[in-house]
Amino acid sequence: MSGDRVAVDTAAVWPDDVDAEEGVVVNWFAREGRSVDEGETLCEIQVEKVSVDVPAPATGELVEIVLGEDDEFVKGDTLAWILPS
């Protein structure tokens, strides 16, 4: 099934005007198991003091949160997985 899952990708929401390649997860607004709508804000990340709201890339179930609050990551890391419905 994992092949069907859609990654919530940090690179997809990376702010344009920063040089930093690293960020940190500030807040999660959805918990594992929540049914999410495409475009709904899942979490907030911060890159070089810029806060970015991360939208759900697909409608479905948030099946796995990979990076929790305060976790650091590099551009391209996966925040979570959604199983589309």
Added chain:
Amino acid sequence: MAQAVAEERDLTMSRAMVEAIAAEMHEDEEVFVMGEDIADYGGIFGSAQGLREEFGYDRVMDVPIAETSFIGAGVGAAQAGMRPIVELMFVDFFGVAMDQIYNNMAKNTYMSGGSFSVPMVLMTAVGGTYNDAAQHSQTLYGTFAHLPGMKVVVPSNAYDAKGLMHNAIRDDDPVVYMFHKRLMGLGWMPSPDGPKTGVPEEPYTIPFGEAEVKREGDDATVVTLGLHVHRALDAAEELAGDGIEAEVIDLRTLTPLDTDTILESVRKTGRLVVVDEDYRSFGLTGEIVAVAAEDALADLEAVKRVAMPDVPIPYSRPLEQEVNPDADNIVTAVRDIQ
């Protein structure tokens, strides 16, 4: 089904406040927001994040650094039938606009013989813990709760923040809405665990004058508000390890004050600790102790105040940590009166 999904959604306190404001703005075109750095910045503590993008500059306004002018404008707009939400960026800045707040916002309903209502919300950031020194770190709960004419609310978490904001905007009287910066859930000022909660997407209100018992216990009553609700809960957890069960009460509203909940708890425990980030003297801690002494004296074994000492709040990190009550101070106070 929809409700089960809603319960799974968490919000920070700032986002919960914004959600309530946005819902009221959709419902009533007389509701608008103004303040320093409100429109383009979204409020320096996130209290208006995204509102300008949604409602435009006519209803979400930046103002000059002139508190007397824009708070006075808010009072006038409210008297003319609008429902302004005015942000005083830091509560510490109230001094320059004291006449507008104390003599106009709070009193015009009375001075006009009831000809005018002032349905205005003055929302303002309070509190320290981030080394911003004596002019940007105060809570001043007592300063606002002392003076008749205004309702005063202090949310400690996102769920309460939304419900209290809905109630504040709908109230026909002036409301001072004091939010603690450390609870807002900002990336640059991380919150403790606790203020981010599940928040229903539909509007709801939390009535003024209803405190909440956050944790039940028989050995001591801890009355507090704002950030220190979370510190008191941490303290209660530690005390429970020693077999001391503390009851923690979150006041949520200062005016009107829920004396019934305080008295009921004190009659049960006989021991009262009041925890406040505001100054010790002539303030909230003394008021709550007086309420208990007046109406539950026979049940009262001991009282203790845990509050900011009467000093300007230090800039220095270790000095500020020393004066701002923490969970250890609360634990010690509860133990001292067992």
